Amino acid sequence: MANGSRQAAWEFFGLELKRRREDAALTQVELGLRVFVSGGYIGQFEQAIRKPQLDVAQRIDDALQTDGIFERMWRKLIDDHRYADYFAEVVELERLATTVCEFAPSVVPGLLQTAAYARAVTIEANPFVTDEYVEEKVTGRRERAAILRDATRPEYWVVLHENVLRIPVGGPAVMAEQLGRIAALMRQRVVWATVIPYAEGAHASMGGMLQLMEFEDAPPVAYTETAFSGTLIDEPAVVKRAQRAYDLLRGAALSPEATLALVESAAEDHRRCASTT
Numbered sequence: 001m002a003n004g005s006r007q008a009a010w011e012f013f014g015l016e017l018k019r020r021r022e023d024a025a026l027t028q029v030e031l032g033l034r035v036f037v038s039g040g041y042i043g044q045f046e047q048a049i050r051k052p053q054l055d056v057a058q059r060i061d062d063a064l065q066t067d068g069i070f071e072r073m074w075r076k077l078i079d080d081h082r083y084a085d086y087f088a089e090v091v092e093l094e095r096l097a098t099t100v101c102e103f104a105p106s107v108v109p110g111l112l113q114t115a116a117y118a119r120a121v122t123i124e125a126n127p128f129v130t131d132e133y134v135e136e137k138v139t140g141r142r143e144r145a146a147i148l149r150d151a152t153r154p155e156y157w158v159v160l161h162e163n164v165l166r167i168p169v170g171g172p173a174v175m176a177e178q179l180g181r182i183a184a185l186m187r188q189r190v191v192w193a194t195v196i197p198y199a200e201g202a203h204a205s206m207g208g209m210l211q212l213m214e215f216e217d218a219p220p221v222a223y224t225e226t227a228f229s230g231t232l233i234d235e236p237a238v239v240k241r242a243q244r245a246y247d248l249l250r251g252a253a254l255s256p257e258a259t260l261a262l263v264e265s266a267a268e269d270h271r272r273c274a275s276t277t
Helices: 003-023 028-035 039-046 054-064 069-078 088-094 115-125 131-148 162-166 172-187 236-252 256-275
Strands: 099-104 155-161 192-196 209-214 221-225 230-233
Touching: 003 039, 003 054, 003 069, 028 039, 028 054, 054 069, 088 131, 088 209, 088 230, 099 236, 115 131, 115 172, 155 162, 155 236, 162 192, 162 256, 172 192, 172 256, 192 236, 192 256, 209 236, 221 236, 230 236
Parallel strands: 099 155, 155 192
Antiparallel strands: 099 209, 209 221, 221 230
């Protein structure tokens, strides 16, 4: 589903929510109390400014006695085969975020990936898939990255472990291009990036991939991911712990200036390697 069609569908979701709420003679605040969100959230759902999470859609069905219609609409709208089931909702939230912070322990984050790097990552993780499958995944990642080119793009902060610069994904030429892209985005001040060098050792806060998102009129969320699953977290206490872990990671990283020098040096190392093969 194209982005314009998807937005129109979410607008229908919002109009239907408003109609059903008014039929039940409930205000936005009253419905919000029943589904454990603010009345302002209900208003944002109705205007298609913000998308509800699945459990909220299910509670709306219960509160309005709508026989699962909002859950079914939610599942249809979030269903996007370019992304893993557990990640599709994160893509929707990225489009609404004012700030995105990521920690990448071994692989370049999707928002920064070149097409060649994304293709290599997909094939290495799924060596028996079709070319059509690979290109679908690559297209999805490139479309996600469009938020960094928008005039209203979020602030994007990323902490990379030095592994990301050194692990040869797709070969040296692909790596040289990928690191060159990161350096260019840093120089254009589109991305604020830092690297945790090997010299820092096994930092206490290191673990799997971590993403934090902040919004103008909604609480922050966190997303963590392993090789086969991901978890979106909106529990305030857990999100706060994730934010503290990210602060510790950022404190262990090099300065942006030293990071840029290291990224460009690693790109040149891969470039030299590519020229000799």
